[in-house]
Amino acid sequence: MNKTKNNNRRGFLQKLGLGGLSLATMSMAPIEEQLEYSTQNVNRNSAPSDLKITDMRIAEVSGVMFRTPIVRIYTNQGIVGHGDVRDGAAKEYALFLKSRLLGENPCNVERLFKIISQFGHHGRQGGGVSGVEMALWDIVGKAYGVPVYQLLGGKYRDKVRVYCDTTTSSDPQEYANRMQERVDKGYTALKMDIGINLLRDIPGALINGPNGKFSPYEHEYRQYNLTKHPFTRVQITEKGLEKLCEFLEVMRNQIGYEIPMGTDHWGHFDVNEAIKIARAVEKYNLAYIEDIIPWQYTDQWKEITMSTTTPTQTGEDIYMLYGGFKELIDQRAVDIVHPDPNTAGGILETKRIGDYASHHGIGFMLHHAAGPVSFLGSVHAAAATENFMWLEHHAVDSPKWEDLVTGIDKPIVEDGYVAVPETPGIGVELNEEMVKEFLVEGEKLFAPTEEWNEIRAWDRLWS
Known part of the structure; x- marks a missing residue:
C-alpha cells in the first residue's frame, strides 16, 4: 500500500472514530478497512476464541456493606472477571458452579448460563448463578475491549x-x-x-x-x-x-x-x-x-x-x-x-x-x-x-x-x-488492600478452591 493511500485510510478511520459512524458506513470500504475498524478495540493480548476458564475463587467481605462473597474467575490469558454473590447469600452457591465452568470459554455467556442456571433459585439462592454471570460478562468485555452495555446492544442513557x-x-x-x-x-x-x-x-x-x-x-x-x-x-x-x-x-x-x-x-x-x-x-x-x-x-x-x-x-x-x-x-x-x-x-x-x-x-x-x-x-x-x-x-x-x-x-x-x-x-478492578481490610474473619483473599473442581453429580433434568 503506497504512502498516500495509507494516509487516506488512516484519516478515514480517524473520522469514523470521531464522528461516531457505524459499521454500516463502512460497507463500501475495502475489506481490510472494515476488519480493522470492527476490531479496533479488541484486547490485542487476548484471543477471545481461545479463552478458557482455569479457576474460580471467593473473597467474602463484611462491615463495609452487607456480608457479600466476591467472585473472581481466572482465565488462561490472564484476564480475570469479578461479580458479587448477593448480599447475605452463601459463597457455596457460587463455588458449586465451578466444576461446571472449568475449561469452558467464558465468552459463551448464554450457553454457560443455561448450564448453571438450574442451580439457582429465588432469594439469596440466586446469588451464585448471578454473581458468576456478571463475572463472565466482565471477562468478555475485557477480552473484546468494550464496556458490558455495548455487548447488550448499546445504551439508552449516559x-x-x-x-x-x-x-x-x-x-x-x-x-x-x-x-x-x-x-x-x-x-x-x-x-x-x-x-x-x-x-x-x-x-x-x-x-x-x-x-x-x-x-x-x-x-x-x-x-x-x-x-x-x-x-x-x-x-x-x-x-x-x-x-x-x-x-x-x-x-x-x-x-x-x-x-x-x-x-x-x-x-x-x-x-x-x-x-x-x-x-x-x-x-x-x-x-x-x-x-x-x-x-x-x-x-x-x-x-x-x-x-x-x-x-x-x-x-x-x-x-x-x-x-x-x-x-x-x-x-x-x-x-x-x-x-x-x-x-x-x-x-x-x-x-x-x-x-x-x-x-x-x-x-x-x-x-x-x-x-x-x-x-x-x-x-x-x-x-x-x-x-x-x-x-x-x-x-x-x-x-x-x-x-x-x-x-x-x-x-x-x-x-x-x-x-x-x-x-x-x-x-x-478490585482494590485488594481494601478488600483485605473487610474480609470476613477467618477468610483469606481468594484462597484456592480445588475441592470444588470436580463434578460429583449427574446434572441432566430429563431422561
Missing part, C-alpha cells in the same frame, strides 16, 4: 439515576430531616422504610402484633419474621394507620412533592391490610409501595393493584424471567417490577426482564444492596434497558464502600446519578 434508603427514626420529624439530608446530597429519588415496627410502643395501634403483650409467637417454632404475610393475622387499627400517615405527612412537608418517594418494609400482614394501607396513603402520591405482601401471591398482588392508585412494586427475590416475573407481568399484577440483578440471574437476564416488562407497559426498577462491582454491573443492565427508572444505592452511609474498587472516577454516585462506565468489562 447516566443512571439512583434512589437511596434512609435510616429510620421513631420521631417523624427526625426521619424527615434525615431524608432532607439525602436531598441535600443530590439524590433525586428516595425510599423510606415505614411499617408496623414504628407502632410497637403505641397502645391500640395493632391487633395481634408480634411484640404485643399476648406474645403470639411464644409457643411457635416459626418466628414472626419467618411467617408469610397471610398467616400472621396482624391487623392495623385506625389509630395505627393515622400514626403511619403522620410519618408521610411530615416527610412530604419537609421534602415536598417534586421528588419521587417510595416505601418499603411495611410488615407482615394480609391482602386486606395491604389494601387498607395503599388506599390511606394515596394522598401522599408515593412513587410505589414495595413488597407489601410476598411476590408469590400473583392474584393477591393484582387485587391490591386494582384497588388503589398507589403504584405497586415487587421482585427483588425473584429468580429469572420465567421464574415469576412473567406471570406478574402477564397478569399486570403490579405496576413496577423490581429485580435485583444479584438474584434475578445476572446482567442479561435482568435486561430480559426489563424488556418483557416494557413490552407490556410495566415499569422497571433495580434493587441492589451488595458491593460496587455488582452495583456497576447493574448500571450496565440499566443503561441497556429502555424502560429503566431507578437503581437502588444501599451504601450511602458507608464511605469506604466505593474504595473496594479502582479504575473509575469517584465519587461513583454524584448528584444522584452514576456515569455509565466506558472502560472494558464492568469497568472496575
